[in-house]
Amino acid sequence: MTIEDFVRLVRDELGLDVSADGLDEAFAEVPGWNSVHLLRLVALLERETGRALSVPDVLAAPTLGSVYKLAVAA
16 A cells, blocks of 8 residues: 555545645644544555554554554554
8 A cells, every 4th residue: 555545545535634745743633533533544444455453553653644654564
């Protein structure tokens, strides 16, 4: 999964207006972000990559960019 694929997934599936340049902003700075988005994102990433993500690692991630790194490293 490329960074562009990840951004597209977040935009299209979660309905959040993000860009590759803004992935290192804290979740609190992402317009419209809430904790349910994180749960949905985990499920989407597992579906897209075919790999399980470590939920404790995802919960500890401070940004979308760090979640992306977890997803491509899994």
